[in-house]
Amino acid sequence: MxxxxxxxxxxxxxxxxxxxxxxxxxxxxxxxxxxxxxxxxxxxxxxxxxxxxxxxxxxxxxxxxxxxxxxxxxxxxxxxxxxxxxxxxxxxxxxxxxxxxxxxxxxxxxxxxxxxxxxxxxxxxLAPGITRRLIARFAEAEQPRPAPSIAGITPRERDVLLLVARGHSNPEIAEQLHLSAATVKTHIGRLLDKLAARDRAQLVIAAYESGLVTARRAD
Structure with a gap:
């Protein structure tokens, strides 16, 4: 099809x-x-x-x-x-x-x-370099607004979100966190639900706008 x-x-x-x-x-x-x-x-x-x-x-x-x-x-x-x-x-x-x-x-x-x-x-x-740079630049330059809350995510979900925001793929996240690919996929699914995100691009934006990731820390 x-x-x-x-x-x-x-x-x-x-x-x-x-x-x-x-x-x-x-x-x-x-x-x-x-x-x-x-x-x-x-x-x-x-x-x-x-x-x-x-x-x-x-x-x-x-x-x-x-x-x-x-x-x-x-x-x-x-x-x-x-x-x-x-x-x-x-x-x-x-x-x-x-x-x-x-x-x-x-x-x-x-x-x-x-x-x-x-x-x-x-x-x-998500091109790791360009997309991170773009989101970081404009997220920090925009007028202040209520930041998305990540208070409801677990410590492990926070680790996964951090790596997603840094441009890592699921296999790379699994390797770094010593998790199975299926477990990483499950964590990402839960993050999408909890943060009301459409896809990984919006997870990256949420990570920057919440302050979890900054341009300085991402480089």
Whole structure:
């Protein structure tokens, strides 16, 4: 069964390039194209794509607002942010809104195709260096707001959350904490429930915004 992809970008040439790349890849199908956030929401609601390739800087309604609506209203849709810059407040806002990760627009085609498969599987695309840096920078720069509470998590869940926030994979977490892969997966599932997080990307954000991890401690 093909992964259904919605391409969202305000530049027709960019949309066409992504469509050509995705449509020629085995197991992937472009089901629609949108030129702004409002159109993206309408198409996502009607077409129920598995993955939305979302530009963030668009007229009418930007990618952050569109991501928030799609993640809230279209169950099963996973948003992959496409951006020109790796340190962009729009990307941070989109991750907080529920996006499953981000990729630079100049990434190799193979990386984009792999990223679609990653987010379609329900995982988050977290490049350990870039994503940590982006989240840390904007989490610390934003105006103060109530920090997410991690008081309800266990000491072991705290250890797992810390390693997730530092960009470690499940096998790496299992090795460092001397746990089985199944146990790590169970801890992450409980963290998602307790912190009301959609995926690993939001767990990372929660770790920074709660103060569990800071840019200095993560490097």
């Amino acid at each position: 093909s992964i259904r992809v919605l391409v969202v970008d305000d530049q027709a040439l960019v949309r066409g390039s992504f469509r050509l790349l995705v449509d020629t890849a085995p197991g992937l199908t472009v089901v629609g194209e949108a030129g702004d956030g409002r159109e993206a929401i309408a198409l996502a609601t009607r077409l129920h794509p598995d993955v939305v390739l979302m530009d963030v800087r668009m007229p009418e309604l930007d990618g952050v607002a569109a991501t928030r609506r799609i993640c809230a209203e279209v169950p099963g849709a996973h948003v992959l942010i496409l951006t020109t810059f790796d340190l962009d407040e729009y990307v941070y806002g989109a991750l907080r809104a529920g996006a499953s990760g981000f990729l630079l627009k100049d990434a190799p085609p193979a990386d984009l195709l792999a990223a679609i498969h990653v987010v379609a599987s329900g995982d988050a695309l």
